[in-house]
Every structure is written in C-alpha cells, then in structure tokens.
Ligand SMILES: *[C@@H]1O[C@H](CO)[C@@H](O)[C@H](O)[C@H]1NC(C)=O
Ligand SMILES: *[C@@H]1O[C@H](CO)[C@@H](O)[C@H](O)[C@H]1NC(C)=O
Ligand SMILES: *[C@@H]1O[C@H](CO)[C@@H](O)[C@H](O)[C@H]1NC(C)=O
C-alpha cells in the first residue's frame with residue numbers, strides 16, 4: 001500500500017517536472033519490464049539493454065517520454081511501527097531519458113555504484129513500474 005502510494009507520489013512529481021499535464025496523463029500505462037530479470041547481474045560500466053512489454057501500451061500514449069531510474073529496495077519502520085519499503089530512487093541522475101515508451105527498450109550504462117543484490121529499475125511513462133530486484137557488481 002505504502003509502496004504504491006510512494007510510486008504514485010514519485011510519478012506525480014516526475015510528470016509535473018517533465019511533461020505538461022493534460023487529460024492523457026490520466027491514462028495509466030504500466031509496461032512490464034522484461035529485462036533486467038531477477039537473476040541478472042550487471043557490471044559497473046557495462047552497457048545494458050533495458051526492455052519492457054509494449055503490447056498493452058495504448059496507441060495514444062506510445063509517444064510519451066520515458067525515464068529510467070535506478071533504485072534499491074530497503075525496509076524501514078514508519079512512524080506507526082509498520083515496516084514499509086523504500087525504493088531509494090536516484091531521480092537526480094536518470095539512467096535514460098528522452099526516449100518514447102513505445103520503443104520497448106533503452107540502452108543504459110551501468111553507473112559506478114556499490115555492489116548490491118537489491119537494485120531495481122523503474123520505468124516512468126505516465127506511471128512508474130519497477131523491475132524485479134537484480135544485482136550490480138563492481139569489477
Ligand atoms: C535491445 O532490445 C530490443 C528488444 O529486444 C532489441 O530490439 C534491440 O535490438 C536491443 N538493442 C541492442 C543494442 O541490443
Ligand atoms: C524487507 O522485508 C521483507 C519481508 O518483510 C523481506 O522479505 C525482505 O527481504 C526485506 N528486504 C530487505 C532489503 O531487508
Ligand atoms: C545518483 O547517481 C549519480 C551518478 O551515478 C551519483 O553521483 C549520485 O551519488 C547518486 N545519488 C545517490 C543518492 O545515490
């Protein structure tokens with residue numbers, strides 16, 4: 001629940017910052033990310049092809065500008081003592097932008113980040129959709 005709310009808030013913040021908000025923004029597009037997969041290991045500095053399904057993207061939204069952001073999942077305890085999930089998204093340095101979500105893929109260079117097994121990629125079109133957790137290692 002909190003996870004979803006967090007995503008919505010982030011999406012709202014991003015869409016407000018980038019594209020003009022119009023009636024089209026109400027169409028929810030959540031393309032399923034097909035790469036990276038859960039067992040994948042990426043190496044810092046390598047070039048990777050992030051891919052997502054385009055079958056369910058409505059024709060009117062295929063030209064929406066997409067943004068790919070790297071994050072990692074951590075748990076924290078909120079003010080009421082409930083365990084919640086934080087995505088720790090690096091919104092200030094997107095992995096890719098200026099592509100249309102209808103293309104179904106974007107190439108990214110893996111940034112110089114610490115080794116972790118709980119990285120995620122979030123694709124923002126008019127809605128955010130996260131990949132499974134995967135690993136990035138340093139050479
Ligand atoms: C990236 O993946 C897409 C979808 O599978 C493919 O069409 C494209 O050729 C790939 N690009 C590279 C550089 O591998
Ligand atoms: C967060 O908590 C869930 C279950 O509450 C657990 O499965 C998961 O491994 C935890 N993740 C981290 C990064 O600690
Ligand atoms: C975001 O990514 C940039 C570029 O990789 C890095 O310099 C910066 O430290 C990252 N910020 C966070 C909060 O991880």
Ligand SMILES: *[C@@H]1O[C@H](CO)[C@@H](O)[C@H](O)[C@H]1NC(C)=O
Pocket residue numbers: 097098
């Ligand atoms: C995105 O594309 C526009 C127009 O081509 C350009 O002005 C802008 O600088 C680009 N932004 C990034 C982050 O590449």
